Amino acid sequence: MKVLYSFFFICTVLFSTSNYAQSYDNYYGSIVNQCSYDSIDIHLTELENLGVKEIGTAALDNTLNWLISKYTSYGYTNIEIDTFTYSSTNAYNLIVTKQGTVYPNTYVIVDGHYDTKTGTGTNDNGSGISIILETARLLQNVDTKYSIKFINFSQEEVGLVGSWHYVNNTVIPSNLDIKVLLNIDEVGGVNGMVNNTIVCERDESNPSANNVASANYTDTLANCVSLYSNLQTEISYAYSSDYMPFQSNNEIITGLFEKNQSPHPHTSTDLKIYLDVNYVYEIAKATIGASLYFAVAYLTTDVEQENKSNFSVYPNPAKGSITIEFNQTPIGQLKMTDIAGKQVKLAPLNSIKKQTFSIAELAKGIYFLNFNNQTVKIVKE
């Protein structure tokens, strides 16, 4: 086991370097600084006042309507209800989508559950829901290259039923392209304790194909925590929350969970007075920073700069095909080489600005596209 662990560790370090080397971004910082302590505080109070959110209760339905009204008030229009049944009663996941400008069909998912067990669930998971709402509020007007889905799952407490339903009925049938999923569940901490550390969770479960990628994103998440909040981080493993159905489908997951574990969740005393609102506020700042980074937020001036490079290549990583979009009519040909420099494809460039090339026949790995005296690295999945 030690040998395996060392190998895993080396892989993690090697694959981490590009994502891990991020530094503080002034634009992202300016958005994080708009995170409101009062918004978090009000969300927690309102969620507590909504009551015990179990299946079949008015409180659960009222919370769904409360969530819809919040997202609507922030300016979101793409709001979907995903209906499923638990114990012969309808339950509803709420999915709010923000469209990306460059990779509209590739999603960063930020999720948490809004159902509760026994108590009002102000920590479990009012804390996560409060953070997701504040993240959605501040990102609504921000351009991001990747699309974002804010997903509020129901029936997590009875066995991840809402997230299993979504994976089996949406993610798998529509082959949803997920860049990374960030799950936030129970991040309230314990009032009266020093809550200065957040646990960043990575995938250590089977299937393991994406565990290295998960470790990489979790390192990136931890770095965002350090850059955009005053919290310290600890890396641990993901378990028992809505990211698990996604990891079972080999999606890349990461998560946030409180370091000082509250004894109140799943009891009638899961109340705001027993958690640390300032801790939730700091985690909200970290989440906003990480969401901006994962979805690649940018200022319009950055795009103008980027347009000077005359093309964009997407998706990347890619599976079946890759598209190159040119700003000017291209000439010459596209040459593709593998990592050893061997040519694997040669195709003429037509005089149209958007051209798609099949890469379905290629083995998984890293390739280089050469055209117009440019070289672009792509990953075939």
Ligand SMILES: [Zn+2]
């Ligand atoms: Zn929970």
